[in-house]
Amino acid sequence: MRSGSAYVAALRDGRAVYLDGELVKDVTVHPAFAEPIKSIARTYDRARAAATDPALTFAEPGTGRRYSNMWLVPRSAEDLGARRRVHRFWAEPSYGLMGRTPDHVASVLRAFAAWRQLFDRGGARFGDHVVRCYERARDEDLYVTYAIVPPQIDRSQPAHRQPEPFLYPGVVAEREGGIVVRGAQAIATSAVLADWLFLSYITPLVPGDEDYALSFVVPIAAEGLRLYPRRPFAAIATSIYDYPLSSRFDEVDATVVFHDVFVPSEQVFIYRNVDLVNAQFHESPSHTLANFQSLVRFSVKLEFMAGLAMKLVELHSNEKNAAAQATLGGDIAALCASFDALVQAAERGPLVVGGVARPHPQYIYAGMSLQRRLIVDMMRTLRELAGGAFQAVPSSEASFTSPETRADTERYYRSGVASARDRIKLIKLIWDFVGTEFGGRQLQYEMFYSAAQPVVNTRMFKAYDWPAAKAAVDRCLGEY
Numbered sequence: 001m002r003s004g005s006a007y008v009a010a011l012r013d014g015r016a017v018y019l020d021g022e023l024v025k026d027v028t029v030h031p032a033f034a035e036p037i038k039s040i041a042r043t044y045d046r047a048r049a050a051a052t053d054p055a056l057t058f059a060e061p062g063t064g065r066r067y068s069n070m071w072l073v074p075r076s077a078e079d080l081g082a083r084r085r086v087h088r089f090w091a092e093p094s095y096g097l098m099g100r101t102p103d104h105v106a107s108v109l110r111a112f113a114a115w116r117q118l119f120d121r122g123g124a125r126f127g128d129h130v131v132r133c134y135e136r137a138r139d140e141d142l143y144v145t146y147a148i149v150p151p152q153i154d155r156s157q158p159a160h161r162q163p164e165p166f167l168y169p170g171v172v173a174e175r176e177g178g179i180v181v182r183g184a185q186a187i188a189t190s191a192v193l194a195d196w197l198f199l200s201y202i203t204p205l206v207p208g209d210e211d212y213a214l215s216f217v218v219p220i221a222a223e224g225l226r227l228y229p230r231r232p233f234a235a236i237a238t239s240i241y242d243y244p245l246s247s248r249f250d251e252v253d254a255t256v257v258f259h260d261v262f263v264p265s266e267q268v269f270i271y272r273n274v275d276l277v278n279a280q281f282h283e284s285p286s287h288t289l290a291n292f293q294s295l296v297r298f299s300v301k302l303e304f305m306a307g308l309a310m311k312l313v314e315l316h317s318n319e320k321n322a323a324a325q326a327t328l329g330g331d332i333a334a335l336c337a338s339f340d341a342l343v344q345a346a347e348r349g350p351l352v353v354g355g356v357a358r359p360h361p362q363y364i365y366a367g368m369s370l371q372r373r374l375i376v377d378m379m380r381t382l383r384e385l386a387g388g389a390f391q392a393v394p395s396s397e398a399s400f401t402s403p404e405t406r407a408d409t410e411r412y413y414r415s416g417v418a419s420a421r422d423r424i425k426l427i428k429l430i431w432d433f434v435g436t437e438f439g440g441r442q443l444q445y446e447m448f449y450s451a452a453q454p455v456v457n458t459r460m461f462k463a464y465d466w467p468a469a470k471a472a473v474d475r476c477l478g479e480y
């Protein structure tokens with residue numbers, strides 16, 4: 001397994017990241033990206049230190065070589081448990097705030113390679129490409145991210161009827177040994193921090209969209225590939241004390257633009273095939289496996305939120321107050337425990353199809369459907385518990401050191417159980433979670449990281465056991 005320093009060194013590859021109109025020379029030292037990169041690097045180091053830990057790695061049959069469980073093809077509930085452990089391992093360092101850690105798209109590639117028959121339908125060489133790219137990503141421990149949703153230009157029209165050709169990414173030419181791709185995808189979270197990009201469409205394509213019906217991987221540093229990050233939060237955070245999350249765990253969403261990027265054939269999984277692009281995520285186990293990562297990661301975040309809520313209540317000596325206890329129980333703990341149960345149900349009762357254990361779709365989509373409501377409810381509850389705490393704070397850490405303000409700051413910002421410095425530290429942490437630009441993006445991420453609510457709800461509709469529900473009604477009707 002590669003070390004954190006090898007991961008960081010690989011990011012110095014001449015990638016084209018443009019921030020505020022300027023090319024970033026080295027993302028690993030730029031203040032906007034250095035801290036999140038360090039955070040990922042530390043987890044690579046921890047993973048390397050655990051390279052023989054049977055809880056987090058498996059031995060590949062045949063070679064005996066050990067790999068992270070993120071590359072394990074699940075055959076049983078136990079295997080899904082092994083995957084859950086590695087998802088927690090990657091989620092815990094950021095308290096579930098970084099969603100697109102390497103184990104997310106690794107789940108997609110693992111699922112694709114376990115389901116090569118789908119890609120073979122486009123020609124056997126495509127299945128080979130999938131398996132080889134998967135093996136390379138696994139062997140080299142690559143961080144892959146993805147861009148699978150096109151920009152919001154005209155949602156009433158398919159790809160080939162947008163105002164101009166190749167606003168959405170599509171193939172503009174075939175060249176010796178590969179294809180040339182032009183166009184943009186809306187968001188690739190973590191692309192600045194990653195090694196490779198997987199590009200395709202999860203939004204349905206229609207006949208006529210053949211030029212856009214692609215699925216492939218490219219290195220982020222591929223010639224002609226540009227990343228345009230939104231405003232990174234680390235760059236505007238004035239200190240870790242004042243912005244403990246913004247400064248360290250911004251995974252940086254970026255728009256991806258392809259300026260006639262050459263993609264070698266052996267990196268292409270689907271070529272000009274609308275049906276296969278539409279089928280790849282749901283016919284293969286990739287959607288349920290990747291979103292299992294998302295749910296495990298979210299449960300880590302919920303635990304963290306529960307901890308924040310409890311510590312906030314304790315900070316102001318409210319823990320014995322019956323109303324505060326009822327809020328903590330009903331509006332925090334009940335939601336966290338219910339969500340945990342969904343994750344466990346998805347893992348323990350998998351749907352085994354073609355020898356691959358899919359986390360049960362009924363619970364995956366129930367979790368995804370609830371997630372966006374829970375995050376809103378939990379954030380609102382944290383705000384309720386805080387009252388005016390977020391506003392009655394010193395403007396920055398400097399208030400504690402200035403001889404002019406130190407005495408007042410220490411005297412009036414303390415609580416009955418904590419010094420002013422410790423109390424404000426917790427308050428600023430919670431505000432960074434619920435109220436800053438970083439916090440707002442967290443909310444938007446949970447609402448949209450996968451799809452709009454109606455899309456997720458339709459998945460849930462398809463996954464639910466309606467015949468069983470209707471049978472109960474028929475039985476009742478038959479009784480009289």
Ligand SMILES: Cc1cc2nc3c(=O)[nH]c(=O)nc-3n(C[C@H](O)[C@H](O)[C@H](O)COP(=O)(O)OP(=O)(O)OC[C@H]3O[C@@H](n4cnc5c(N)ncnc54)[C@H](O)[C@@H]3O)c2cc1C
Pocket residue numbers: 100146147148149150151152155186187188189190253441444445448449450451452453454455
């Ligand atoms: C923080 C963040 C990170 C992201 N990271 C990634 C990433 O790493 N890779 C990636 O590929 N994508 C990423 N996405 C994009 C994400 O996949 C899309 O935002 C999501 O699929 C929704 O698509 P959209 O943004 O085009 O919104 P739209 O689909 O245009 O939805 C916008 C509005 O239209 C409504 N709407 C949409 N469809 C319907 C419908 N059928 N019926 C009724 N109403 C509808 C929605 O409810 C919503 O209110 C990210 C998004 C966010 C916010």
